[in-house]
Amino acid sequence: MIISASTDYRAAAKRRIPPFLFHYADGGAYAEYTLQHNVSDLSGIALRQRVLRDMSSLDLSTRVFGESLAMPVALGPVGLCGMYARRGEVQAARAADKHGIPFTMSTVSVCPIEEVAPAISRPMWFQLYVLKDRGFMKSVLERAQAAGVSTLVFTVDMPVPGARYRDAHAGMSGPYAKWRRYWQAMTHPCWSWDVGLWGRPHDLGNVSHYLGKPTGLEDYIGWLGANFDPSISWKDLEWIRDFWKGPMVIKGILDPDDARDAVRFGADGIIVSNHGGRQLDGVLSSVRALPPIADAVKGQLALFADSGVRTGLDVVRMLALGADMVLLGRAFLFALGVGGEAGVSNLLSLIEKEMRVAMTLTGARTIADITADSLVRA
Numbered sequence: 174m175i176i177s178a179s180t181d182y183r184a185a186a187k188r189r190i191p192p193f194l195f196h197y198a199d200g201g202a203y204a205e206y207t208l209q210h211n212v213s214d215l216s217g218i219a220l221r222q223r224v225l226r227d228m229s230s231l232d233l234s235t236r237v238f239g240e241s242l243a244m245p246v247a248l249g250p251v252g253l254c255g256m257y258a259r260r261g262e263v264q265a266a267r268a269a270d271k272h273g274i275p276f277t278m279s280t281v282s283v284c285p286i287e288e289v290a291p292a293i294s295r296p297m298w299f300q301l302y303v304l305k306d307r308g309f310m311k312s313v314l315e316r317a318q319a320a321g322v323s324t325l326v327f328t329v330d331m332p333v334p335g336a337r338y339r340d341a342h343a344g345m346s347g348p349y350a351k352w353r354r355y356w357q358a359m360t361h362p363c364w365s366w367d368v369g370l371w372g373r374p375h376d377l378g379n380v381s382h383y384l385g386k387p388t389g390l391e392d393y394i395g396w397l398g399a400n401f402d403p404s405i406s407w408k409d410l411e412w413i414r415d416f417w418k419g420p421m422v423i424k425g426i427l428d429p430d431d432a433r434d435a436v437r438f439g440a441d442g443i444i445v446s447n448h449g450g451r452q453l454d455g456v457l458s459s460v461r462a463l464p465p466i467a468d469a470v471k472g473q474l475a476l477f478a479d480s481g482v483r484t485g486l487d488v489v490r491m492l493a494l495g496a497d498m499v500l501l502g503r504a505f506l507f508a509l510g511v512g513g514e515a516g517v518s519n520l521l522s523l524i525e526k527e528m529r530v531a532m533t534l535t536g537a538r539t540i541a542d543i544t545a546d547s548l549v550r551a
């Protein structure tokens with residue numbers, strides 16, 4: 174039974190989806206130190222309870238880049254959603270649409286942009302990686318623009334991939350990976366029927382469109398692995414800044430100096446993120462990185478945060494520390510794996526309810542009322 178946003182979907186996903194996919198989502202880089210601290214540091218932030226303040230009416234709405242959002246939450250970019258539910262990107266995007274918040278499509282999605290954008294009523298956001306193949310980057314940006322994508326999220330914390338040991342242990346990579354995945358699929362018949370069979374093609378829709386041939390999971394790992402670009406610098410982003418007409422958000426900032434550089438570069442927003450602890454293990458948790466970054470650049474661009482957000486209370490904590498909006502990763506991916514569109518929709522309802530309770534008991538009637546005063550000072 175799903176009651177809690179933070180734990181129940183993860184537990185249910187562990188039962189329903191094959192281990193190689195569960196651990197691909199659940200795991201982080203190296204010893205997973207940062208992954209754990211994202212969650213424990215965030216949940217350790219004490220909210221300041223206030224009472225007897227007539228909290229009968231609350232307003233969770235906000236505006237981001239001129240778009241009105243029902244709450245300051247977005248579905249962040251997560252690759253391979255279409256392996257977790259049948260045509261998973263479409264289902265997740267529909268749930269976000271229903272709840273009046275943005276869906277951010279990952280470069281490495283199963284469904285292509287052209288399948289998802291027409292399925293929803295509000296403009297989609299699109300995430301792009303820095304890749305050696307600049308031809309691919311240009312072509313996918315053109316397609317995003319043609320499909321009416323409003324906001325570009327540019328992920329910069331992956332010049333090289335962080336090693337995720339769990340992937341090799343669980344069969345996502347490593348020896349006999351293909352055979353291990355077949356076996357896991359056979360022993361998870363609900364997933365095999367719903368996603369394995371009826372969720373095809375299991376392409377990387379955006380990539381296969383460009384490469385002109387079908388791509389599968391092996392190709393995904395191979396193509397992406399060969400395409401990370403450690404030579405990237407701010408200068409390489411200039412042509413994208415000139416090319417992209419809408420807001421551009423830089424994802425993967427953890428340091429105030431990099432945040433200041435993003436302002437100088439002319440970014441419209443940044444996402445304070447350590448990629449959910451999937452890149453450099455040992456870096457600061459996002460919630461610890463956020464306050465000095467807010468001190469450095471708050472008000473000069475839109476300030477977003479992710480990594481470790483599991484509940485509506487976590488959303489309120491991030492907002493209180495300076496974020497204008499918060500992105501979900503694993504939290505929605507597990508809900509997608511368990512219940513598809515309905516699962517993500519239920520998760521978003523739970524998050525909204527939790528936010529309402531947190532706002533009521535911290536005395537915040539609007540999103541603007543959620544400030545450092547909503548927290549107990551250390």
Ligand code: FNR
Pocket residue numbers: 197198199211249250251252279280281300328424446447448449450451479480481482500501502503504506
């Ligand atoms: C990600 N993330 C990610 N980020 C990105 O910019 N492009 C991508 O394709 C992906 N893919 C991806 C797959 C999976 C399975 C996960 C779990 C994460 C990172 C994601 O956008 C976000 O930064 C983290 O998920 C936030 O951490 P939490 O909330 O999941 O702990």
